[in-house]
Amino acid sequence: MAEQYRIALDAMGGDHGLSVVVPAALEALKQYDDIALILVGDETQIQSLLAQHLAVAGNRLRIHHASQVVQMDEAPAVALKNKKDSSMRVAINLVKANEADAAVSAGNTGALMATARFVLKTLPGIDRPAICTILPSIKGHTHMLDLGANVDSEAEHLYQFALMGSELTKAIDDNPNPRVGLLNIGQEAIKGNEQVKAANALLQGSPLNYIGYVEGDDIYLGDVDVVVCDGFVGNVALKTSEGLAKMVSSHLKQEFTANLFRRFAALVALPVLKSFRRKFDPRRYNGASFLGLQGIVVKSHGGADSIAYANAIGMARTEIIKQVPQRIHKQLEHLHAQRIKA
């Protein structure tokens, strides 16, 4: 039998909990025949949901009971202290105990990051883990980090994000030399804040394929593979994009249903609208990587449906196959050796 990649799912996490995670797990098992999934959460509830889907736990799907749930608005420190048997915590414990190769959760981002960091620890040489996501671009896609794990990032942190993002991109895109850009507010060297200027100097001296400053629009234009920024800035950029997309689709919907002729127009334009949705469907891009940890943790969007959640499982699988944490670790050691020599 071929190798099986074991992924622990925080079955209770997210806005929709089990009602999304269980069908997503069944979908992912169909999509990938080389994975085994562990549903972590309330055993009785999981059993009942599985029954509703005419499915049973078996060879590639098992249940691991956990008695608590981290709430979506719970403070990370509180979750860390009081929810030691939460589905989130137990899923990550399984990674730590090497009973799973990765964990996926749609739960509270802050609590997930705090728990992952506490249980798995950061890789040597990494001060702060970062959250990295994939966004569509005119020419393909762009990786962007950090998306909110860190605020007030120092230059050294931005440098570490660049290194991690570059390594992730090499691994999962089979791109040997990803172009790394540092997010700034102008291509001119005079602009930007102190941290960004100092990070620019560090990156210019690094072996990364650093292409210099990029601006917000470059995220979507396709001439950079990895966009590096502080978590506050990255989170605002991501949420702003979500808001703009919501406004545009709300407007299109309204316009295309305004009267009978418009409904006909929508019908005729359907292939275009479908291809549009296919390309930009945020579900395709669901699954943000927590980088810099001694283990793989993937965050699904809290509001994700089962198709989106299955994509997050797919991302975890890819990171296992490509050994992302090991690669980042190796690259860090390599750079550290170079820095000592220099």
Place this chain on the structure above:
Amino acid sequence: MAEQYRIALDAMGGDHGLSVVVPAALEALKQYDDIALILVGDETQIQSLLAQHLAVAGNRLRIHHASQVVQMDEAPAVALKNKKDSSMRVAINLVKANEADAAVSAGNTGALMATARFVLKTLPGIDRPAICTILPSIKGHTHMLDLGANVDSEAEHLYQFALMGSELTKAIDDNPNPRVGLLNIGQEAIKGNEQVKAANALLQGSPLNYIGYVEGDDIYLGDVDVVVCDGFVGNVALKTSEGLAKMVSSHLKQEFTANLFRRFAALVALPVLKSFRRKFDPRRYNGASFLGLQGIVVKSHGGADSIAYANAIGMARTEIIKQVPQRIHKQLEHLHAQRIKA
């Protein structure tokens, strides 16, 4: 004769200089019968452009010669020192000398801000001027500041931005009680960086209609009138939106021209596409206000065409009519008196 609002135009500024500013001026004179425009720049070139448009300087349009031009990539400090007879500088001088009621420029933003600040000075009580723009939202539009005049804004600066944005919105939207939100990365009080948390405390104690933290998506959702943020963050949000819009329209264009059927679909969908363009056309929103100065300066997008530029002239006219700097000044004095009493 009715009052005339006098607006000085930096005729040489922007990516396209005279070839946009001259037709924009003629367009604006047609649109608004209560304005008089001063084209500041190379007299010979302006005359020749006017002749090409079968127009002449007259009662409502005069030329003011300036011998220099600030380049789009020139360092602000260099422009300030070496370009004392630039079209940009002279246009602002005319405001200072009370020969114009406002200045409009599509030139280098950094140089324009540095020059405006140097020549006009900030209002008493304002540490840093800010750049404020209007963005479309599901329910109407949103004002957002700062967009890049300041990086590393302290809490007190964010507080001043909130006050200025609120006053601008009251004035130009006839909105007596604008909802002011502070851009953060989560509605939970625990998130955010130190400056944002401190600004939140200041704003909670202010007489503004402060609704608390908002996130990036709220810019476009229509439940906040003024979004306040540091210039680095605001600039990234704005540019990110531009990039996303470019990607979407590039994709739509490609899809709607892919084959004959698609071209037919485009024809049928034309009313929708047109209404879409009308609502989201960035030209409609051209004209960012420099707030906090003792005078009115409006920045047109560097790449604006004449229709967009005419809108920036319209924004300057509105700010003159509504006496925006005077209102901000009065509000500052009022708050200062309150703070002393408290």
